[in-house]
Amino acid sequence: MWTVIDSPIGELRLVEQGGAITAIEFSPFRDNDGRVRGDRADDNPLLVEAARQLRAYFDRDLKEFDLPLAPQGSDFQQRVWAQLLGVGWGETASYGEIAHRLGHTNAASRAVGLANGRNPIPIVIPCHRIIGANGTLTGYAGGLERKQLLLELEQDALF
Incomplete structure (x- = not known):
């Protein structure tokens, strides 16, 4: 439904x-x-x-979602998406950081990026919080403009 x-x-x-x-x-x-x-x-x-x-x-009244989730994907994608849930409101992490959290080297950053891009439940599984190692915004399934707006929504709430 x-x-x-x-x-x-x-x-x-x-x-x-x-x-x-x-x-x-x-x-x-x-x-x-x-x-x-x-x-x-x-x-x-x-x-x-x-x-x-x-x-x-x-509306900036909710920082953590409490919903039953069932994203469909490979074992590696599931592990990446589980790591994304650990990147909190107003925080960012790089693809390399996620790779390291999974026990891989920076060489796995590209695979993390691909899994990130296939996240079927964006916003709730916060793939928008994952950025390039140099702090730049890199690909987003919803478009970089949406990614920027989501990050700004969370950053503005910190001040």
């Missing part, structure tokens, strides 16, 4: 299956990518709660 909400970074499609969030998608939405979404269900309790938490996040 899925629903769509408005946000400061454009419409977001929230998807749930089996009682867990499986995707948050940026507009424009791609319906022919093979992902199972089911029917639209704006009144689904989990989707209503996910929408509430996302709105609170964008």
Whole structure:
């Protein structure tokens, strides 16, 4: 099941299956990518709660999400996404740092970047907080402008 909400970074499609969030998608939405979404269900309790938490996040009233998550991916992707959850509000980490946290060298930074880019639940699994080693913004599935806006939202809240 899925629903769509408005946000400061454009419409977001929230998807749930089996009682867990499986995707948050940026507009424009791609319906022919093979992902199972089911029917639209704006009144689904989990989707209503996910929408509430996302709105609170964008209003700077929520720093940690509390939602059941079920991202689909390889074992390595799952391990990367688990590490992303440890990068807190207003913090950033480099791809190399994530590789090291996984017990790899900087040589794994590219693989971490690829896994980061395939994160199906952005914002909640905060892939936007991962930046280049020199502090630059590098790729983001939702576009660098969205990544910048998300980072600014969190940074502004610190002052």
